[in-house]
């Protein structure tokens with residue numbers, strides 16, 4: 001790569017979320033002259049409106065649960081309703097703290113990367129972007145890391161709804177809230193509002209909540225939601241509209257089983273998808289067509305224009321921080337070194353902080369059976385796990401899936417306390433290529449949630465599924 005005058009770079013990265021930050025730092029590490037254009041705040045969705053605020057709300061939700069059950073331990077806590085403005089303040093304070101810790105601007109500076117904070121970038125041709133301030137940057141290679149945004153359904157009254165990034169702007173905690181969309185975002189917000197004391201109605205077109213997860217996860221989390229008092233309506237036909245009622249409430253209208261339905265609520269949250277943020281990116285000027293609200297790329301993250309890469313949420317694939325960072329690094333390597341590296345998607349753990357938590361890695365049971373009908377599955381219930389019983393958190397399980405010879409773990413799926421950490425440990429074993437017998441022999445500290453891994457691995461060797469223990 002050659003160095004050019006001021007505004008020409010080897011690589012221009014567009015967007016400084018997890019994908020863009022990782023891409024820029026890796027490209028600079030490999031010796032490229034790099035600029036990052038960020039149209040808003042560094043950190044992207046993750047820090048500012050996504051994972052971090054959602055995780056703080058999830059912590060508050062857990063505290064509410066612990067307060068409610070404290071009496072059983074002889075701890076007398078006077079219960080007051082949640083003070084929404086204080087909770088919102090706490091979330092903002094933690095976002096600021098995480099932002100100050102991440103120090104993207106300093107890290108870019110230290111790496112010799114120019115951070116351009118002059119508004120959003122727009123392609124004017126395949127080699128040039130212009131910022132809102134009018135600054136032109138040309139580059140040999142672009143890595144597009146623009147992420148996505150909430151999708152508001154195109155229905156009458158949609159403007160009455162709140163999208164997930166706006167949740168903290170709700171003036172008060174709604175007594176009744178309808179959440180449309182039971183994916184990762186909707187399910188987590190359902191737990192948050194339910195724990196805070198709101199009555200939650202959760203609706204989805206899909207036949208089950210958390211449709212991307214293993215079916216057993218959906219079944220268990222949905223059952224817990226109903227036990228906690230939520231109304232869960234899956235398989236609805238369509239949301240037909242929202243109307244403001246005379247008393248200020250919102251009437252949500254949808255159709256289900258061929259019949260019109262409605263409910264009256266104080267807030268409607270639309271968590272109905274995450275299209276790429278490409279509306280004003282000028283991709284057509286660069287020769288790139290957006291398909292299904294995302295930028296199509298090959299397995300090496302090259303778009304149809306080979307010197308324009310795209311990674312992270314903008315590609316509409318694995319919309320996770322860990323995927324965005326990994327893809328950013330790999331795209332930078334492919335761009336600078338002209339390699340064809342890929343990311344191992346089967347080693348991407350993911351989960352959500354609902355109550356109970358859920359997480360998974362690798363193939364779901366359905367996907368594994370499509371590939372190998374004789375794959376082996378074990379399910380170990382939290383009801384037989386000492387730590388879960390000790391903590392009175394007996395809802396949950398770990399499902400392990402291996403090939404028929406038990407040489408490889410193909411997938412792992414969990415519901416229950418600390419499910420995300422449990423799945424992370426299984427992911428480590430999978431990344432190390434550990435066979436089931438080796439995993440079954442690992443000693444786990446007592447009493448821990450991760451001990452469920454050893455139990456499930458031993459059952460996998462013995463081909464015990466334990467489905468009866470789950471009820």
Ligand SMILES: Cc1cc2nc3c(=O)[nH]c(=O)nc-3n(C[C@H](O)[C@H](O)[C@H](O)COP(=O)(O)OP(=O)(O)OC[C@H]3O[C@@H](n4cnc5c(N)ncnc54)[C@H](O)[C@@H]3O)c2cc1C
Pocket residue numbers: 014015016017018019020037038039040041042043044045046047049050051052054119120121122145146147148164185277280281311312313314318319320321322324
């Ligand atoms: C409510 C919620 C909770 C989530 N929780 C989790 C979680 O717990 N774990 C997890 O792994 N993932 C979670 N995610 C997903 C995670 O936030 C995303 O996968 C991740 O942020 C994607 O990173 P990215 O860099 O691709 O995009 P983003 O983080 O969205 O960053 C894109 C950046 O590009 C900038 N940009 C956009 N267009 C332009 C332009 N034209 N010019 C210049 N800059 C531009 C934006 O301002 C932004 O800073 C959550 C998402 C949501 C919505």
Ligand SMILES: NC(=O)c1ccc[n+]([C@@H]2O[C@H](COP(=O)([O-])OP(=O)(O)OC[C@H]3O[C@@H](n4cnc5c(N)ncnc54)[C@H](O)[C@@H]3O)[C@@H](O)[C@H]2O)c1
Pocket residue numbers: 153180181182183184185186188203204205206210211238239271272273274318319320350351352353
């Ligand atoms: N903890 C995490 O890792 C985490 C948390 C939140 C989001 N994310 C990621 O961010 C991305 C966006 O998540 P999301 O949950 O906002 O979107 P999503 O696309 O994952 O889920 C949207 C849900 O809305 C439903 N839906 C769509 N149109 C509908 C309609 N008209 N009526 C009723 N339901 C409808 C869909 O069936 C789907 O279940 C995902 O890729 C997700 O994995 C990850």
